[in-house]
Amino acid sequence: xxxxxxxxxSVFSQSYNDxxxxxxxxxxxxxxxxxxxxxxxxxxxxxxxxxxxxxxxxNQGIKIALLDLKKIEKTxxxxxxxxxxxxxDYLEKIIxxxxxxxxxxxxxxxxxxxxxxxxxxxxxVKTQNIDTVGLKIFKSRRVIDRGENETDRGQYDxxxxxxxxxxxxxxxxxxxxxxxxxPVDRLQFEYFDEDFFAYKxxxxxxxxxxxxxxxIYYYPLAICYHHRQVFGGKVNFKNIISRRKKRSPLLKYYxxxxxxxxxxxxxxxINLLKDFLFIFSYEFIKFLYFLFFxxxxxxxxxxxxxxxxxxxxxxxxxxxxxxxxSASLRRWFN
Numbered sequence: 001x002x003x004x005x006x007x008x009x010s011v012f013s014q015s016y017n018d019x020x021x022x023x024x025x026x027x028x029x030x031x032x033x034x035x036x037x038x039x040x041x042x043x044x045x046x047x048x049x050x051x052x053x054x055x056x057x058x059n060q061g062i063k064i065a066l067l068d069l070k071k072i073e074k075t076x077x078x079x080x081x082x083x084x085x086x087x088x089d090y091l092e093k094i095i096x097x098x099x100x101x102x103x104x105x106x107x108x109x110x111x112x113x114x115x116x117x118x119x120x121x122x123x124x125v126k127t128q129n130i131d132t133v134g135l136k137i138f139k140s141r142r143v144i145d146r147g148e149n150e151t152d153r154g155q156y157d158x159x160x161x162x163x164x165x166x167x168x169x170x171x172x173x174x175x176x177x178x179x180x181x182x183p184v185d186r187l188q189f190e191y192f193d194e195d196f197f198a199y200k201x202x203x204x205x206x207x208x209x210x211x212x213x214x215x216i217y218y219y220p221l222a223i224c225y226h227h228r229q230v231f232g233g234k235v236n237f238k239n240i241i242s243r244r245k246k247r248s249p250l251l252k253y254y255x256x257x258x259x260x261x262x263x264x265x266x267x268x269x270i271n272l273l274k275d276f277l278f279i280f281s282y283e284f285i286k287f288l289y290f291l292f293f294x295x296x297x298x299x300x301x302x303x304x305x306x307x308x309x310x311x312x313x314x315x316x317x318x319x320x321x322x323x324x325x326s327a328s329l330r331r332w333f334n
Contacts (some may be wrong), residue, residue, distance in 0.1 A: 001031040003227050006124065009041060010085045010224075016092035019078075020044065020068065024061045026051040040253040054167070055201045062191055067149040074099075075174040083227035085114060085124075085168045087098065093172045093222035097159070105176030105214030106206075108134065108165035109222025112152060120214035128152045131226040132160030135206060139275045139286040139333045140282035141263055143203050146218075162218045164206025164248040165333040167192075169224050173214075182209040182314050191212070193314070195307055199251065200258040207266035210329055211322040248294050256290065257300035264304075266318060276334065 011021060021040070025033060025047040036043055040144065046064055048057065053237055069075055076098060078091065094107045106322060111131040132145035145166060147156050181189045192201040196322040244252065263272075263279070274281055290297040 001028070001032045001035065003085075004032060005039075006085050006273070007080070008036075008043075010088070010090075011080070011186050012040070012089045013088045014086065015089045016095060020065070020132065022046070022061045022065055024057040024064075024312065025056050026053075036067075053194060053197035054124065054125075054180070054199070055190065055196055056194040059190055059194065060166075060194050062174075069174075072174050072178060077169055077172045077174055077177065079172065081168045081226070084124075085225045086113075086169070087223045090222045090224050091171075094219055096170060097217060097222075098173060100267060101215065103213075103215050104182075104217055105173050105209045106133075106165055106189055107217045107219055107222075108169060108173045109218075109223055109224055110152070110156065111166065111169060112222045113228055114225035114295045115227065122266075125227050129154065129157070130166070131228055132166045132221070134205060134216075135164035135166065136334060137163045137203075137332055139278040141259075141267070141275070141279055141333075143200075143259075143283060152237045152331050156218075157220045159217065159219045159221075163210065164203055164216055165218065166203075168201030168226050176209060176212075176214050179214070180205070180212050181320045182208075182317050184314075193265075195310060196258045196261060196280055197254060199254040199263060204258075204265065207262065211266070211318055213323040222253060244294075249294075252294060252297045253300050256286070256297050257303050260300075260304050261311055263306070264308070268319065268322075269328055270326045271333075274330070 008021075021042070023036060023046070024043045024080060024333060025045060027048050027050050033045065033047065036045060044064070046060060050058075052060075066072075066076065076095065080086075090109060094109055098104045098107045110133055113127045113129040113131045115127065128149040128151050129149045129216045130152050134145075135143055136146045137143045143164075146162065177191045181191050182193070183189045184194075191205070193204050196204065260283075287298075
């Protein structure tokens with residue numbers, strides 16, 4: 001609720017206004033629903049009785065939106081966190097980009113950081129610190145937000161394809177989501193993986209889109225702001241450890257577990273073998289660190305074994321339905 005008023009104000013201030021808004025409420029208790037009903041009666045609200053997670057809630061929203069549609073073609077879904085503020089031409093710009101090429105599955109703009117300057121006056125301060133300009137993946141399969149914490153000096157001012165985009169604010173082509181949805185039984189399917197619950201679902205979807213030969217674009221002229229802490233200093237081991245200490249144990253648990261889910265689901269055997277030393281070294285170092293400094297995070301391994309057959313089944317669908325060779329995907333591994 002803290003950031004929602006600014007988010008919705010930015011959404012309804014867009015120069016492009018041919019859209020409907022759907023909000024999936026994961027059992028909030030902070031007055032969110034009353035605020036929305038009073039200020040924005042045109043919004044479609046669906047409330048869950050409990051927090052069902054990022055993936056499941058967004059899947060609900062997409063499926064509910066589908067009920068209002070007469071056709072899937074030329075329809076786009078903007079996934080946006082409640083702590084994101086859009087510039088008023090954000091939608092107009094990214095829709096123009098995605099409409100230019102039917103092979104583009106997803107687009108995101110330049111996402112900068114915004115923070116609350118004073119808890120008493122609740123002043124929002126927009127910064128030139130980059131939150132993300134797309135996702136970058138390494139041979140170790142570590143994934144980072146490109147440009148995170150860098151000062152925006154124009155170094156990312158070229159529109160370009162990226163491996164993936166952050167789910168904080170992402171425009172997806174609905175036909176691409178339909179093309180990459182995974183069946184989980186005879187009647188149910190998933191756009192975002194609901195077994196992840198929270199964290200890294202956007203990376204997982206990016207993998208699938210890539211395997212199905214869709215394009216994913218970053219467009220710098222579309223700008224929005226994300227409430228996320230601004231960290232100073234270089235990205236080095238000391239700073240990484242410092243940041244980890246500020247994260248909740250549950251977030252670290254999901255991050256570790258879901259990273260391994262990503263590898264199990266999305267990596268071809270040949271790519272795993274070619275980058276085995278990079279992947280093994282990265283995972284071994286992490287495991288040792290967790291063993292001595294974050295033993296609660298190690299418990300995620302139990303969850304991985306419990307869900308292993310589920311992940312293997314999803315992997316089988318991905319590998320069976322991929323449209324590109326492993327070598328084509330490898331070009332994204334830095």
